[in-house]
Amino acid sequence: xxxxxxxxxxxxxxxxxxxxxxxxxxxxxxxxxxxxxxxxxxxxxxxxxxxxxxxxxxxxxxxxxxxxxxxxxxxxxxxxxxxxxxxxxxxxxxxxxxxxxxxxxxxxxxxxxxxxxxxxxxxxxxxxxxxxxxxxxxxxxxxxxxxxxxxxxxxxxxxxxxxxxxxxxxxxxxxxxxxxxxxxxxxxxxxxxxxxx
Amino acid sequence: xxxxxxxxxxxxxxxxxxxxxxxxxxxxxxxxxxxxxxxxxxxxxxxxxxxxxxxxxxxxxxxxxxxxxxxxxxxxxxxxxxxxxxxxxxxxxxxxxxxxxxxxxxxxxxxxxxxxxxxxxxxxxxxxxxxxxxxxxxxxxxxxxxxxxxxxxxxxxxxxxxxxxxxxxxxxxxxxxxxxxxxxxxxxxxxxxxxxxxxxxxxxxxxxxxxxxxxxxxxxxxxxxxxxxxxxxxxxxxxxxxxxxxxxxxxxxxxxxxxxxxxxxxxxxxxxxxxxxxxxxxxxxxxxxxxxxxxxxxxx
Numbered sequence: 001x002x003x004x005x006x007x008x009x010x011x012x013x014x015x016x017x018x019x020x021x022x023x024x025x026x027x028x029x030x031x032x033x034x035x036x037x038x039x040x041x042x043x044x045x046x047x048x049x050x051x052x053x054x055x056x057x058x059x060x061x062x063x064x065x066x067x068x069x070x071x072x073x074x075x076x077x078x079x080x081x082x083x084x085x086x087x088x089x090x091x092x093x094x095x096x097x098x099x100x101x102x103x104x105x106x107x108x109x110x111x112x113x114x115x116x117x118x119x120x121x122x123x124x125x126x127x128x129x130x131x132x133x134x135x136x137x138x139x140x141x142x143x144x145x146x147x148x149x150x151x152x153x154x155x156x157x158x159x160x161x162x163x164x165x166x167x168x169x170x171x172x173x174x175x176x177x178x179x180x181x182x183x184x185x186x187x188x189x190x191x192x193x194x195x196x197x
Numbered sequence: 198x199x200x201x202x203x204x205x206x207x208x209x210x211x212x213x214x215x216x217x218x219x220x221x222x223x224x225x226x227x228x229x230x231x232x233x234x235x236x237x238x239x240x241x242x243x244x245x246x247x248x249x250x251x252x253x254x255x256x257x258x259x260x261x262x263x264x265x266x267x268x269x270x271x272x273x274x275x276x277x278x279x280x281x282x283x284x285x286x287x288x289x290x291x292x293x294x295x296x297x298x299x300x301x302x303x304x305x306x307x308x309x310x311x312x313x314x315x316x317x318x319x320x321x322x323x324x325x326x327x328x329x330x331x332x333x334x335x336x337x338x339x340x341x342x343x344x345x346x347x348x349x350x351x352x353x354x355x356x357x358x359x360x361x362x363x364x365x366x367x368x369x370x371x372x373x374x375x376x377x378x379x380x381x382x383x384x385x386x387x388x389x390x391x392x393x394x395x396x397x398x399x400x401x402x403x404x405x406x407x408x409x410x411x412x413x414x415x416x417x418x419x420x421x422x423x424x425x426x427x428x429x430x431x432x433x434x435x436x437x438x439x440x441x442x443x444x445x446x447x448x449x450x451x452x453x454x455x456x457x458x459x460x461x462x463x464x465x466x467x468x469x470x471x472x473x474x475x476x477x478x479x480x481x482x483x484x485x486x487x488x489x490x491x492x493x494x495x496x497x
Contacts, residue, residue, distance in 0.1 A: 126424045158415040175408040175463045
């Protein structure tokens with residue numbers, strides 16, 4: 001019955017014959033895929049059952065935090081024996097040419113000021129960790145080293161070494177043989193950071 | 198097991214399924230549906246191949262690519278800038294592309310030849326160049342980028358003076374040629390003669406430099422997508438260049454962007470077209486293999 005129709009339309013019949021192989025291949029793949037998905041659903045269900053069981057078996061532990069203290073490396077004495085000025089330190093932190101800390105770090109106490117003056121305090125960066133409570137995480141001597149050359153503590157860090165002139169590559173002539181900040185600047189910023197609880 | 202060998206009633210459904218012709222027609226119909234589906238999928242997805250920028254990432258085929266997902270710089274731009282790139286009429290980069298098209302037709306040099314004289318229709322002859330450069334150039338035994346290729350053509354075939362790097366003419370012509378490959382996936386050759394240059398580009402990428410002592414990877418590999426004050430760090434992909442940058446208020450080359458990055462970390466920048474930068478260009482394009490060419494992109 002259908003054969004006779006096909007015979008009359010020779011071209012279509014040829015096309016249909018040619019596509020028969022491809023089509024059967026496609027159907028086979030669809031069948032295999034559907035079988036696979038069905039079996040995977042069953043497997044997932046089994047896994048869920050197992051997971052539920054193991055949850056019941058193991059006793060719950062109290063949550064705890066690990067503190068990674070770096071005690072071995074620090075600079076105990078103030079650079080050049082300078083005493084830090086907290087107010088100057090705050091200005092240096094905001095200064096884009098000096099500390100520029102907000103480029104990468106957040107300091108929560110500036111959030112209120114950010115609403116009034118977004119150019120100076122707004123859009124604090126999210127590359128480094130928040131500086132809130134930094135004085136509780138590090139001793140002053142450790143923070144001093146991190147400011148001077150953070151790579152001695154975290155070798156892969158993006159943070160620049162603020163008091164270093166050697167071992168740098170292709171420094172622009174304008175900044176050659178100059179540290180980003182002076183010893184006094186480092187101590188000023190440090191005194192500000194040590195008040196961040 | 199041959200259940201069709203049994204005798205069934207004439208009009209039963211089982212008997213119908215045992216009819217070979219019926220099965221064949223059914224499968225042919227299914228295959229036709231598949232063909233229609235594939236064709237319609239291509240037709241309906243065509244607008245997303247236009248190279249206007251995509252909101253989706255792609256996964257690099259090359260397993261050695263350090264990035265797990267590739268995002269064009271378009272993705273990290275603000276909504277306004279994305280809209281500017283998407284709209285051909287408003288995209289300020291197309292002004293330069295139009296000028297580049299005029300330069301393409303212009304007869305110049307001692308031979309009074311135009312680009313079109315040798316290359317013919319740009320949409321045919323230049324359809325891939327934008328996705329394939331930088332390339333190794335045997336006579337000079339080094340890598341050259343598209344800008345340098347254009348200047349070589351001017352010198353050797355047109356007998357004309359080469360355009361100055363970052364001049365309006367060279368930027369326009371480069372943007373025009375590269376825009377012919379719009380929506381094509383970036384695909385640079387990094388093996389064979391290009392390999393040592395690729396390795397040098399890679400070394401440059403991971404070299405810390407400047408007073409701030411940062412490498413490209415510090416920002417664009419380890420921290421992309423994060424806020425850096427008012428901007429968001431991108432992956433540093435090159436697929437939109439030459440790009441119109443709002444900060445420049447004009448179109449600019451990738452090398453100008455390199456210089457900007459170098460200056461930001463307080464490093465001494467290299468000259469336009471410097472070998473270091475061309476090597477880095479190759480490495481960057483390789484990192485973005487598969488991303489669509491978006492030239493002229495719009496960036497902040």
